Amino acid sequence: MASIDQTIQLIRIGEQRGAGSSTCSSALAEGPWEHDNEGYGPGASIADPLPSDAPRQGIIPREYRNATAAELDLRIRAAKHALGDRLVILGHFYQRDEIVRYADFLGDSFQLAQAAKTKPNAEYIVFCGVHFMAETADILSRAEQAVILPNLAAGCSMADMAEIDSVTDCWEELASVLGTASDGSDKQPVLPVTYMNSAASLKAFCGEHGGVVCTSSNAETVLQWAFERGQRVLFFPDQHLGRNTAKKMGIPLEQMPVWDPNKPMGGLTPQQIRDARVILWHGFCSVHKRFTVDQISFARQRHPGVHVIVHPECTMEVVDAADEHGSTELIKKRVEAAPAGSIFAIGTEINMVQRLANEHPDKTIFCLDSIICPCSTMYRIHPSYLAWVLESLERGELLNRITVPEAIAAPARVALERMLALKPATDRRSA
Ligand code: SF4
Numbered sequence: 001m002a003s004i005d006q007t008i009q010l011i012r013i014g015e016q017r018g019a020g021s022s023t024c025s026s027a028l029a030e031g032p033w034e035h036d037n038e039g040y041g042p043g044a045s046i047a048d049p050l051p052s053d054a055p056r057q058g059i060i061p062r063e064y065r066n067a068t069a070a071e072l073d074l075r076i077r078a079a080k081h082a083l084g085d086r087l088v089i090l091g092h093f094y095q096r097d098e099i100v101r102y103a104d105f106l107g108d109s110f111q112l113a114q115a116a117k118t119k120p121n122a123e124y125i126v127f128c129g130v131h132f133m134a135e136t137a138d139i140l141s142r143a144e145q146a147v148i149l150p151n152l153a154a155g156c157s158m159a160d161m162a163e164i165d166s167v168t169d170c171w172e173e174l175a176s177v178l179g180t181a182s183d184g185s186d187k188q189p190v191l192p193v194t195y196m197n198s199a200a201s202l203k204a205f206c207g208e209h210g211g212v213v214c215t216s217s218n219a220e221t222v223l224q225w226a227f228e229r230g231q232r233v234l235f236f237p238d239q240h241l242g243r244n245t246a247k248k249m250g251i252p253l254e255q256m257p258v259w260d261p262n263k264p265m266g267g268l269t270p271q272q273i274r275d276a277r278v279i280l281w282h283g284f285c286s287v288h289k290r291f292t293v294d295q296i297s298f299a300r301q302r303h304p305g306v307h308v309i310v311h312p313e314c315t316m317e318v319v320d321a322a323d324e325h326g327s328t329e330l331i332k333k334r335v336e337a338a339p340a341g342s343i344f345a346i347g348t349e350i351n352m353v354q355r356l357a358n359e360h361p362d363k364t365i366f367c368l369d370s371i372i373c374p375c376s377t378m379y380r381i382h383p384s385y386l387a388w389v390l391e392s393l394e395r396g397e398l399l400n401r402i403t404v405p406e407a408i409a410a411p412a413r414v415a416l417e418r419m420l421a422l423k424p425a426t427d428r429r430s431a
Helices: 004-012 069-086 109-117 131-140 164-178 200-208 219-229 239-248 270-275 293-302 316-321 328-337 350-359 383-394 406-420
Strands: 087-092 105-107 124-128 146-148 191-195 212-214 233-236 278-281 307-310 343-347 364-367
Touching (some): 069 087, 069 383, 087 109, 087 383, 105 109, 131 406, 191 200, 191 219, 200 406, 212 219, 219 239, 239 278, 293 316, 307 316, 307 328
Parallel strands (some): 087 124
16 A cells, blocks of 8 residues: 555545545645745644744755655665664654654654664664654753754644743742642642653753653553642643543543633633642644544444544544544554454554554554544655755764753753653553
8 A cells, every 4th residue: 555645646646546535735745845934834733823933944955855756765775874873763653654664763752762772872863753752862862962853844733832931821820829838738739741742841841840741651640640749730732631631530521621821820710720630731733633523433334343543632522432542552552463354443643544554454444534634744754854964964964953951951851750760660652
C-alpha cells in the first residue's frame, strides 16, 4: 500500500479512488517550504492561531527544494554514512514514511529522548519530530551533544496553546483565590502537571512549583502522585488527556472546570476554583479532535467485530465510545499482538495508522477518519530538510540547533526526574 505522501500525490492528480481518496488540504501535496512562514500550514492544525513568537524556518537552498526523491535519498544515505556514529537520527511515529526510513530509532517523544541517551558518543541528534521533543532531547542529553530540528517551523499547535506567561498569570490568579499555604495535611492548594507535549519553560515551571511531567500512558500514576501532594491539580496543555484520565479515576466532571486563558480568572468563579479537583487548561490536539463518535458508529456498521482503539488526546465522548484507549505505543502493541484477520479502527495520526496497515497486511487496519489530514507540523519535516541539515553537518556547519538554556533545563529536568522516579514503573509513553 502507498505511503500517506504517495496517496496525497495520487489524490492531487486524481488517481486515488475509493476509501482514503480525499484530503483536508490539497496544499499537502506541495513542499512544506511553501508554508514555513504562514500559520501552521496545511493539515489538521491549519486553523489554529500561531503565536507571534513561534520559531520560523528561513528559506532552504533551491538545490534541496528542487531535488527529486531519488536524489535526496542518495544524498541523505551518503551523508548518514559519512557521519557514521557521530550521528543519530530519531523519528517520531507520526512522521512520513519518507523520513522514518532513515531513522535509527522510531518511537514516541519520550522513547526517542531516552533512545538518544543510548548513543552518548553521538555528537549530533537529528530529531525528526516537533519542537518540544527536540527540547526534551536537549534537556536529557549530554551538554556536548547537539540536538537538531530539520525544520524550525515544526512546532506543535497543542503545546503552543499554553505558554509560560499565560500559565504564570493563571497561577497568580489561582493563588488570589486559594492562597499559597498548605492545608493542615501539608498539601499545597494546587499542584502543576504538564503533559510531555509542552514547551521546556512549562516543564521548568512544574519543576519550580513542586509539579511534574506526565505522558499519555502514565497520566493516571502521575495524577495520583500529584493528589498526594496537592489539593488540586492544574493540568496543561491538553484538556482531553486531563479529563479522560481524571474521569477514569472517578473525579466528577463538575470538579474539572476548564481554564480559558483568554478570560479573566479563566472564565471561572471563585467557587468553581475552590470546588475543583483538576483545573484543565483550554488546550487540545487538532489531529485527535477530528475523531468523532459518528465515525466509530460508521466503522462498527461497516466492519462488525472491529476493535476501536483511540488516543487519549481524543475527546471524552470518543474515548467513551471506543473499545479501548491508550498511547501510541499501546496502540502499536495491540495491533502487533492481534491474530491474523483482526480488524482495527484507529483514532490517531494517519501516518502511523497507515504504517501499521502496511506492516500488517494480514489484518484490516484503517483510520477512523476517512479524510487524509496529517499533523500540520510533523508534515514540516521533509527529506529536503533532512538532506540539508545532514550535508551541512558533513561540512562542519551546525544548522537549526535547539538549545534549552540551563536556567530552564535544570528545573525542567527536576520535573522530568520526578516522573521517572514514580513507582510502580509505568510504560512511560507519550504522544
Ligand atoms: S499530533 Fe497533535 S500533539 Fe502531536 S505534534 Fe501534532 S498537533 Fe502536536
